[in-house]
Amino acid sequence: xxxxxxxxxxxxxxxxxxxxxxxxxxxxxxxxxxxxxxxxxxxxxxxxxxxxxxxxxxxxxxxxxxxxxxxxxxxxxxxxxxxxxxxxxxxxxxxxxxxxxxxxxxxxxxxxxxxxxxxxxxxxxxxxxxxxxxxxxxxxxxxxxxxxxxxxxxxxxxxxxxxxxxxxxxxxxxxxxxxxxxxxxxxxxxxxxxxxxxxxxxxxxxxxxxxxxxxxxxxxxxxxxxxxxxxxxxxxxxxxxxxxxxxxxxxxxxxxxxxxxxxxxxxxxxxxxxxxxxxxxxxxxxxxxxxxxxxxxxxxxxxxxxxxxxxxxxxxxxxxxxxxxxxx
Numbered sequence: 001x002x003x004x005x006x007x008x009x010x011x012x013x014x015x016x017x018x019x020x021x022x023x024x025x026x027x028x029x030x031x032x033x034x035x036x037x038x039x040x041x042x043x044x045x046x047x048x049x050x051x052x053x054x055x056x057x058x059x060x061x062x063x064x065x066x067x068x069x070x071x072x073x074x075x076x077x078x079x080x081x082x083x084x085x086x087x088x089x090x091x092x093x094x095x096x097x098x099x100x101x102x103x104x105x106x107x108x109x110x111x112x113x114x115x116x117x118x119x120x121x122x123x124x125x126x127x128x129x130x131x132x133x134x135x136x137x138x139x140x141x142x143x144x145x146x147x148x149x150x151x152x153x154x155x156x157x158x159x160x161x162x163x164x165x166x167x168x169x170x171x172x173x174x175x176x177x178x179x180x181x182x183x184x185x186x187x188x189x190x191x192x193x194x195x196x197x198x199x200x201x202x203x204x205x206x207x208x209x210x211x212x213x214x215x216x217x218x219x220x221x222x223x224x225x226x227x228x229x230x231x232x233x234x235x236x237x238x239x240x241x242x243x244x245x246x247x248x249x250x251x252x253x254x255x256x257x258x259x260x261x262x263x264x265x266x267x268x269x270x271x272x273x274x275x276x277x278x279x280x281x282x283x284x285x286x287x288x289x290x291x292x293x294x295x296x297x298x299x300x301x302x303x304x305x306x307x308x309x310x311x312x313x314x315x316x317x318x319x320x321x322x323x324x325x326x327x328x
Contacts, residue, residue, distance in 0.1 A: 005134050009039050009279035010081045015055045018072050018080075023065065026299065029058045034263055036243060039191030049111035050263060060142060067180050069120060073149035074184055076158050083225060086107040088210075089158050090218040095206035097158065099252040100218075102223045111135065114248040117204050125166065126206040130197040141172040144197050149184055152199060160209040161185065165201055169194035223262040234271035236262075237283055244287035255280045284309075285319075292316060 012035065016026060033054050039047060051205040060068050079085050084107045088097035098116045105114045113131040118124075130147045132140050148168065155163045164186040174192035175181070181189050243258045260267045273279055301313035310316045 005049040007049045007052045007109045007111060008082070008084075008107065009045050009047060010084075011052050011109065012039055012047065012055060014080050015052070015059060015072075018075065019059050019063070019068060020072075021059070025062060029055065029062060032058050034261060036261055037274055048263065049109065051203065052111075053135060053137070055139075056142035056146070057137070057139045058139070062115050066175065069145040070149050070184055073146055073153055073190055076150045076157075077154045078154050083221060083228070083260065085154070087218065087221050087225060088154070089212045090214045090221060091210055091215050092215065092218075093206065093210060094155055094159050094163070094208045095126060095203075097210055098126070098155075098206065100222070105224075107225055107228060118206060121203065124203045125205050126201045128199045128201070130199075131184075144170065144172065148197060148199055149181075152185060155201075155205075158210050158212070160211045161205070161208050163201065163205050164207070165189075165199045167191070167198070167200040169196055169198040169200075171195070171197055235276055236269065237276050237278050240269075240273070240280075240283045241287055244284065244309075245291075248287060248307070253284065253309055260321055288319065292320070 016030070021029070033051060035051055035055075037045060039045075039051075056069060060066060065071070078089055084101065084104060087100040087104055091097035092102055095116075095118055099118075102114050102116045105112055111133050113129075114124065115129040118126045128151065130144060130151075132143060135143055148170070152163065152165065164254075165185075166189065167197060168181075168185050168187070168190040170190070170192045171194055172192060178188075178190060181190050197205075239262055240258055244253065245259055247253050247257070255269065256266050260265045262269065264272075270280060273283065288308045288310070291305060299307075301316070305313045305316035306309070308316055308319075310319065
């Protein structure tokens, strides 16, 4: 998968927070997925789409449930995807909300494509096409189940109406049992092995008003979305800093450990840092200097040193002298 295919951390947290696993199982899945630890403490960042797809595969394997994505989507609560959801929820109509979802999809993911086509005829159809730019394997199939099932659940909850599609298309092969798909979509007109992943709606449903329609708020949200622009992956130096912020106090710091957490190799990480005009050593120094500077007042010199990743206060004093010298 290309490194520029990224997802908002909302998607990753959606999987972790809604599949209903025990804390020990959740911790196991996180460890197996090599998720950067900072993901669990932020809601405003992005990471490689590999993580989202890998998470679904791990969850399905751990629970031994090939319908977990469908079951989880049935309980979707609008708003879980942050700004991207709220743009739709505050639109005047379902069709207008879907159009905003299409327009601002890169707030949520640069790996997902969401395309809406509407007939001008009120008796016509509105089609919503879903696509993953990179989404091979079972992870991609589960991601598409989540996208289609979750979108329909969101449409129903956003309008307060039992929106039922005229047709549902999946590219993936048919499951052994389609019952849960039929129950969720409210129709047996679900076809697998199709050329595209698609939901077909009545144009009359697309005209349904939204329960939380708010023109003023929607304008403000669109302005905010335009300011934010396309979702972008945190720089390599930024990702290293996020990892070091966690590792400095709790575990030994090494470039190999950080590279593993970022799903790359030592040499590749070094090359990326060099392309950004920095190095592993510089980033470690920067992280330690920051930790020392923000340590609370009143703690001992040794505790301040430990927080910055040094063995004792003498090591921190030597580092501080080096920082002062480099600042001249």
